[in-house]
Amino acid sequence: MIRVTDRPIDPGSELTAFCRGRMETGAVASFLGLARGERGAATALELEAYGGFTEVAIGEMIETATARFSLHDAVVIHRVGAIAVGEAIVLVLTAAAHRREAFEACDFLMDYLKSRAPLWKKEHGRAGPRWVEPTARDLADAARWD
């Protein structure tokens, strides 16, 4: 399931709902990304999506992850719009029979989201606004799975 939203993410209630009624799932892994303040240099983030296209693209990657890691289920919730420092940007939840698959699928989905999902991130701060582009590390992280 993919949800792109301009509303705050409540990780506790999302995790509780995701785990409910699972009788065969032995492992749920989660990743929560927060907007980092960079020691006062960054004051806010602004996330942009291509409505409809972004959901389809991320949904296809969730299907890929589900097949590749034998997941029982996976959820990506991604914020768009203005995000204050300290707020959640993204939540990834994965469910599998065993922990290795759940951890790896979570890692795989985050590496994809950082540099290949149709989302654009602008950082506002002391030095003025700047569009964030994937770092060499982000690109190398995503390429690990190719």
Next chain:
Amino acid sequence: MTRVLLFGRLRDLADWREKVFDPPPTTLFALRGLIAADNADLGAALDGPGVQATVDRRLVRGDVALPKGSEVAFLPPMSGG
């Protein structure tokens, strides 16, 4: 008509997010030419590294025909998470 969408730094560079081209260009290269004629910096940015194009929400490479009423988007390097 052809609807064109820009995202990320391309939108800031152009100072528009969405624009309608009417009469519609018949190919993606023709559309790129119209955009570059209007704003050379934007035209160069659309040809820059990592910029992808979609036609009716499908990624395309090189030149393609633009169907009537199509939606074209230019996507700069992506950064979510």
